[in-house]
Amino acid sequence: MATKKTEAAAKPAKAEKTVKAAKKAKKDKVVLAYSGGLDTTVIIPWLKENYDYDVIAVCIDVGQGDDWKSIKKRALKTGASACYVVDARQEYIEEYIWPALKANAVYEDEYLLGTSTARPLIGKILVEYARQEKAVAICHGATGKGNDQVRFELAIKAFAPDLKVIAAWRDDKWNMDSREAEIKYLEDRGLEVPMKKDQSYSRDENIWHLSHEGLELEKTENEPNYKHMLKNTVVPEEAKEGGEYVKIEFDKGIPVAVNGKKMNGLQIMTELNKIGGRNGVGLVDICENRCVGMKSRGVYETPGGAILYAAHRMMEHICLDRDTYHYKQQLSIKVAELIYDGKWFTTLFDSCMAFVDKTEETVTGWVQLKLYKGSIRGAGSHSPYSLYNESIASFTTGELYNHKDAEGFITLFGLPLKVRAMMEQSTGTGQAVVKSKKLKKRPTE
Numbered sequence: 001m002a003t004k005k006t007e008a009a010a011k012p013a014k015a016e017k018t019v020k021a022a023k024k025a026k027k028d029k030v031v032l033a034y035s036g037g038l039d040t041t042v043i044i045p046w047l048k049e050n051y052d053y054d055v056i057a058v059c060i061d062v063g064q065g066d067d068w069k070s071i072k073k074r075a076l077k078t079g080a081s082a083c084y085v086v087d088a089r090q091e092y093i094e095e096y097i098w099p100a101l102k103a104n105a106v107y108e109d110e111y112l113l114g115t116s117t118a119r120p121l122i123g124k125i126l127v128e129y130a131r132q133e134k135a136v137a138i139c140h141g142a143t144g145k146g147n148d149q150v151r152f153e154l155a156i157k158a159f160a161p162d163l164k165v166i167a168a169w170r171d172d173k174w175n176m177d178s179r180e181a182e183i184k185y186l187e188d189r190g191l192e193v194p195m196k197k198d199q200s201y202s203r204d205e206n207i208w209h210l211s212h213e214g215l216e217l218e219k220t221e222n223e224p225n226y227k228h229m230l231k232n233t234v235v236p237e238e239a240k241e242g243g244e245y246v247k248i249e250f251d252k253g254i255p256v257a258v259n260g261k262k263m264n265g266l267q268i269m270t271e272l273n274k275i276g277g278r279n280g281v282g283l284v285d286i287c288e289n290r291c292v293g294m295k296s297r298g299v300y301e302t303p304g305g306a307i308l309y310a311a312h313r314m315m316e317h318i319c320l321d322r323d324t325y326h327y328k329q330q331l332s333i334k335v336a337e338l339i340y341d342g343k344w345f346t347t348l349f350d351s352c353m354a355f356v357d358k359t360e361e362t363v364t365g366w367v368q369l370k371l372y373k374g375s376i377r378g379a380g381s382h383s384p385y386s387l388y389n390e391s392i393a394s395f396t397t398g399e400l401y402n403h404k405d406a407e408g409f410i411t412l413f414g415l416p417l418k419v420r421a422m423m424e425q426s427t428g429t430g431q432a433v434v435k436s437k438k439l440k441k442r443p444t445e
Contacts, residue, residue: 030053036071062118150292155342232273237374247367
């Protein structure tokens with residue numbers, strides 16, 4: 001016969017089993033990088049059907065200008081257990097755009113890294129919410145042909161090597177190969193389709209840029225249909241007559257004011273995008289080399305970014321010495337490659353940026369630019385740390401520079417050339433001898 005004490009002891013044990021069973025029945029969570037577009041909208045029900053996860057949608061606002069209330073509503077209606085909207089615009093500008101600007105990072109001579117700079121931040125934030133939600137995986141909708149899959153996953157690996165990554169487009173369970181197939185998938189389930197069947201270009205937008213791919217751009221022989229394509233920039237030929245002046249102030253390489261008005265990063269980008277957009281500046285048509293091995297053609301609108309890069313270069317022209325500027329030109333190419341390839345959170349990138357930050361210590365002052373129908377040209381600059389010295393540079397002889405000093409400099413600077421030419425003359429070989437025998441007869445009056 002059981003005693004009351006024994007019966008009382010048995011109750012907690014039974015309750016404990018019930019709690020454990022409930023915990024076991026609880027679904028694992030996956031954090032989804034959710035944009036509200038077609039791909040990620042399809043991925044929500046796809047994840048639930050194929051992985052039986054609770055889907056936590058995370059929308060990261062880096063300046064897309066989207067209707068986040070509607071997007072959040074769509075995520076929940078499509079099957080997400082929760083949806084977070086994260087305003088990361090200021091962080092994106094200050095922690096990602098400004099470093100790229102200070103480094104003068106430009107990929108393959110023209111691309112100002114609009115998409116590339118945003119992806120590492122998005123990856124980092126996804127990890128933060130995965131940890132918060134105790135998720136076991138992170139999912140993204142980047143295709144298997146693009147750069148973004150690399151950028152997202154390198155960022156995730158840098159902060160959470162233990163988390164599983166689900167790349168829907170590379171998954172064996174994903175059986176859709178076109179927009180039409182995705183649209184049908186949603187329609188078959190009675191779910192909202194977030195785009196029209198005849199929607200045109202594939203676009204990526206943030207506070208820094210807007211990219212366009214697809215349609216006529218898939219053939220390199222075609223001229224971009226700018227009038228149909230552009231959203232943030234007027235066609236240069238249709239920009240206002242007379243152009244416009246804009247003045248940018250910098251503090252240690254970071255823009256702090258526009259046209260005499262102090263602003264934060266978000267305000268600066270918003271204002272410069274408007275100014276640059278109405279003057280048709282910042283358009284790029286490039287067939288770039290993706291890090292996955294193929295070439296891809298895209299048109300980029302970066303109106304505010306083009307203004308800042310032009311102004312920053314002018315600032316450095318007067319503030320950096322020759323050796324530093326020339327070395328930084330080489331480093332800028334490497335920094336651009338690292339950003340493009342998604343290697344933001346690497347030791348090499350940190351080391352490069354340490355050098356960049358050192359170069360920016362005196363990059364303070366202002367630059368004025370003239371914008372005119374798609375073009376940007378300098379209209380004056382000033383810095384308290386300027387290395388330009390009018391007394392030395394002027395055609396008028398000053399006390400800091402003696403023209404006769406150049407003679408000794410040229411003698412030493414050209415000494416290797418002279419010694420080689422003397423050797424060639426004595427041996428009857430080399431260009432000094434050959435060219436002297438083949439002197440061209442030039443017409444004279």
